[in-house]
């Protein structure tokens with residue numbers, strides 16, 4: 001490829017390329033349809049996958065940000081013993097604050113969060129009295145929990161560790177699977193676009209031959225085909241953008257209702273929808289241009 | 303205008319189509335290229351507009367050294383050369399006018415210039431009244447006239463034709479020749495490969511005969527020299 005890409009392209013030339021590229025689209029209707037469909041399916045899956053992934057990521061950071069350690073106090077600890085434990089915890093360098101919560105209060109929280117079914121336990125409360133300990137930094141949480149576990153009168157010290165670890169490993173596997181799947185689909189879509197452009201080049205080979213004979217520049221010959229690929233990619237991303245914009249609004253609605261007051265929240269509709277739409281359009285444009293670029297390089301021989 | 307120095311062309315399949323060609327064609331000349339089938343006439347012509355590159359030797363066309371010409375600058379060379387073929391190479395869906403205008407549109411000439419030049423050349427080849435027809439509505443001779451109009455619409459310094467009358471009946475061939483003479487009279491260099499003995503022997507011009515890739519004869523006001 002060589003110079004003269006866009007440098008000083010006249011408006012009339014630009015219009016011509018535009019027109020020709022649209023003519024190309026309609027010229028081989030079925031191939032165009034197939035390529036656009038492939039892009040649509042691909043971007044739909046990539047879009048859903050990205051939405052899920054980004055939300056899981058958000059959940060993981062939400063949990064990580066949670067600097068709480070819940071210290072379950074041994075059932076047989078007396079009030080003075082509880083007080084002693086509190087002092088011990090307070091003296092840890094990682095600890096920022098500590099609050100006490102009775103098992104009755106814990107049960108009320110549980111009922112509030114998870115439903116009236118737990119009201120049954122009001123007769124015979126199976127929970128522990130709890131110290132809710134906040135650490136200064138999220139990274140300190142595991143260290144603090146480990147120390148607290150060694151103290152007398154501590155039944156257990158629980159923090160987000162398990163949840164985060166599980167979520168992260170889930171995140172990693174789903175990301176890898178999604179990545180491989182997406183890449184496969186992206187290449188299929190690109191291949192189909194490339195093939196469509198190849199057909200157009202073939203259909204127009206006589207025009208191309210004459211253009212070369214009379215001295216059209218290489219970029220002049222290439223542009224309509226590159227634009228055609230761009231359109232294929234962009235047209236293919238319309239449906240996925242719409243589907244995700246609409247679909248995500250429903251998801252948000254359902255999620256916010258269910259997870260009210262919870263510290264894990266889905267990504268807010270705005271600006272997320274703008275971002276994901278932008279990403280989908282960009283990927284569409286990219287595979288379109290890249291697909292046609294490959295066809296142009298291989299079959300146009302300019 | 304056109305200089306070839308010790309030009310050899312060996313195709314990738316091993317066929318040597320041209321061997322040590324030395325030739326010099328001056329501005330305004332009218333040159334026939336004759337010789338038996340497979341002698342290398344078309345290859346000789348393709349060298350001039352850099353459709354093929356020489357394996358050895360030096361070619362200069364209109365001051366441009368084709369040996370050092372970068373691929374991306376080939377279009378600039380092509381704009382100085384008009385090319386005409388036996389099979390016309392017209393676009394079947396475009397009208398006569400559009401086929402000629404096409405050559406200027408794709409080199410981004412301005413609409414006003416395009417209109418004037420196209421009408422001028424259609425006038426020159428006598429097809430102004432058929433400007434709106436498409437090629438399939440024209441006779442072979444008329445189609446070749448469209449193709450010639452397209453080759454000269456950008457005012458090239460040289461027109462190169464490979465058997466331009468090969469597909470035409472004798473009368474039509476003479477019509478085409480009179481157009482070529484007109485173009486040559488205006489100072490345009492003309493190089494034409496042909497098998498048409500009658501034309502070469504009647505319109506007497508310089509004749510370059512090629513046999514087996516070598517120039518075997520080069521005469522001002524030469525004759526065809528082969529049995530037709």
Ligand SMILES: Nc1ncnc2c1ncn2[C@@H]1O[C@H](COP(=O)(O)OP(=O)(O)OP(=O)(O)O)[C@@H](O)[C@H]1O
Nearest residue numbers: 313314315317319338339340341342343344345346
């Ligand atoms: N693209 C090519 N690849 C390989 N060999 C070629 C190619 N073009 C031509 N040749 C060979 O080069 C030799 C010269 O061919 P060329 O077409 O120049 O002959 P010509 O004089 O134009 O013949 P004709 O009068 O039949 O048109 C022939 O042997 C031909 O087979």
Ligand SMILES: [Mg+2]
Nearest residue numbers: 343344345464
């Ligand atoms: Mg030939």
